[in-house]
Amino acid sequence: MASYLDPPSWRSLTPDEQKAYFAELRGRVRAVRKRRAATRGRKAGLVLQESVSPFDAYTYLHARFGAPNGLQTMLARDDSDNLFHWDYYLKAGGANLQFVGASEEVHVHFDINVTDEQCVAFIEALRADFGRVGQDKGRFAASLEKWNIFPNQFLAIADRCAELYDDITTALPKIERKILADKLTTQALLAEKRRKSHAGWMKAVTTAPTELSVLMPVLFESFIGLIVALLIKPEVKSDADAFNAFVRSPLNQKLLAIADRCAGFARPLAQEDPVFGRYWTVVNRRNDIIHGNVDPVRDALEVVYFHGKRPLYKTGGDRMRQHWKRLIDRYRPQEVVDDYLAMHAFIVDILDHMTAGGRRLVEMVMEDTQPGWDNRRKIAGRLFPDHVATTVFEGMRYDWQLKRI
Structure with missing residues (x-):
């Protein structure tokens, strides 16, 4: 020894x-x-x-x-x-x-x-x-x-958004087929031996659209943050005032300036691009949720009259069917799904404005759970496979x- x-x-x-x-x-x-x-x-x-x-x-x-x-x-x-x-x-x-x-x-x-x-x-x-x-x-x-291995916030949020999107798009057709299309919904539900799936459907049309609406703008801004981290021009990064003014600017201004402040763009973004304008619907919906914005008259789902304690609905129908219809009217899962697709269309549009090399780099890091940054050479890289052995x-x-x- x-x-x-x-x-x-x-x-x-x-x-x-x-x-x-x-x-x-x-x-x-x-x-x-x-x-x-x-x-x-x-x-x-x-x-x-x-x-x-x-x-x-x-x-x-x-x-x-x-x-x-x-x-x-x-x-x-x-x-x-x-x-x-x-x-x-x-x-x-x-x-x-x-x-x-x-x-x-x-x-x-x-x-x-x-x-x-x-x-x-x-x-x-x-x-x-x-x-x-x-x-x-x-x-x-x-x-x-x-x-330096840095956290890929974009991928973590993207995975969660994809799960929520899948929950909504899987449940919504089933709800439409088994509940909304059946005028005798209550009888149909009582006749089913297995009703555990209904709890999942409830989450898919209530909490999933709410969570997805809140996360989508965060996902989009983390995508923009990834581009800035990887491709910001050295002269912009070295000027602390210019860099801080850029990264802290309102999103609309940042998007219009990103091709000038970052390398890897073949042409600047155009505010007239339809996907540019469509994205603000996503932001506005998130803001309404976060700030609790609601107009009792404008956002009313239905009108009901009362005679004392007796509710008098202006529309009639199966109680459970009407309940599900109101949930869908309130949470608008299909609109949230459309917003999700619009956000992805905007991401693809931004990637289409980039050079082939810039796009390859960004897409590589977008998909990497453990991206790396070599600060000496100012380059990013894919260091490890996605699996752990x-x-x-x-x-x-x-x-x-x-x-x-």
């Missing part, structure tokens, strides 16, 4: 040692399985999650030993979608030592099974050696691309599980 605790003595495998090591891997796996039963409480693998980051481990190893030299490195695809991205095969005295880099953890493999106390000592020795090669480690770290190996011990003896 002493050689594992002496990082300055570690070295890379020679080519011949590497070939021999690859050849004996299968046999070593069998041997480890046999040893495991006889050495319970001791494990040959250590997972670093909290004590040493992948960044620190990799920059340290690269500064000392150059490019990774392990099998996982050879097998990895040339992208970020790998379970394991790099590995180093080293010699610690006469023993083998292996570092394997997953996305957010580093696996360390020893030739021998190790106790918690030995793992703690290994981590301390490794971290202590960072300082010895600090300058080389720092120089290599400075050469790396630095990407990981794995767990039997017989591995995590650094946060270690008992400090």
Whole structure:
């Protein structure tokens, strides 16, 4: 174990040692399985999650030993979608030592099974050696691309809006067919054995249109914010007053100025464009909801007379059918759906005003759950796939599980 605790003595495998090591891997796996039963409480693998980051481990190893030299490195695809991205095969005295880099953890493999106390000592020795090669480690770290992962507010809101749109457009035809078209709605509902779907229909014509009406302008402005974040011209961004005046200007003014303030536009937006004017219906509906704007006479759904406590409706019909009709008149789900489609038409129209390169960039980030920004080069990029993949190996011990003896 002493050689594992002496990082300055570690070295890379020679080519011949590497070939021999690859050849004996299968046999070593069998041997480890046999040893495991006889050495319970001791494990040959250590997972670093909290004590040493992948960044620190990799920059340290690269500064000392150059490019990774392990099998996982050879097998990895040339992208970020790998379970394991790099590995180093080293010699610690006469023993083998292996570092394997997953996305957010580093696996360390020893030739021998190790106790918690030995793992703690290994981590301390490794971290202590960072300082010895600090300058080389720092120089290599400075050469790396630095990407900031930023939240894609547009995609999060777009997903929710799409769910609400789907709820409304799925339920509305069923309501029209099963309730509004049946003059004996009450009898029909009582005859149904399963009426749980009606609760979902109720949400689809009441809360879903309300939520979608509120979210649509937020979604649209997050789309505009994405364009500004990605394509704002450097001279505008560097002038704090000009930049703040632009981003804080009313939406109408911002849209008319966006082609001038941002790169990636082939032509400016025109206020005379029909989709430009249609969008303000969406904004006005949202404002009415937020500010509680209502005119009791103008917005009346129906007129009813009372003789004392006796209601006298001017129109007659099945009680439940009339109730559903009033809900639809009040929340206007079809109008909200039309607004949603109009908003998307406006987004597409804005994209149509952009250059091919500008549009590709914006559409790429619009669809990315974890977009990245390289502030040094002022560029955005798609860093990771949409799925998350990981794995767990039997017989591995995590650094946060270690008992400090």
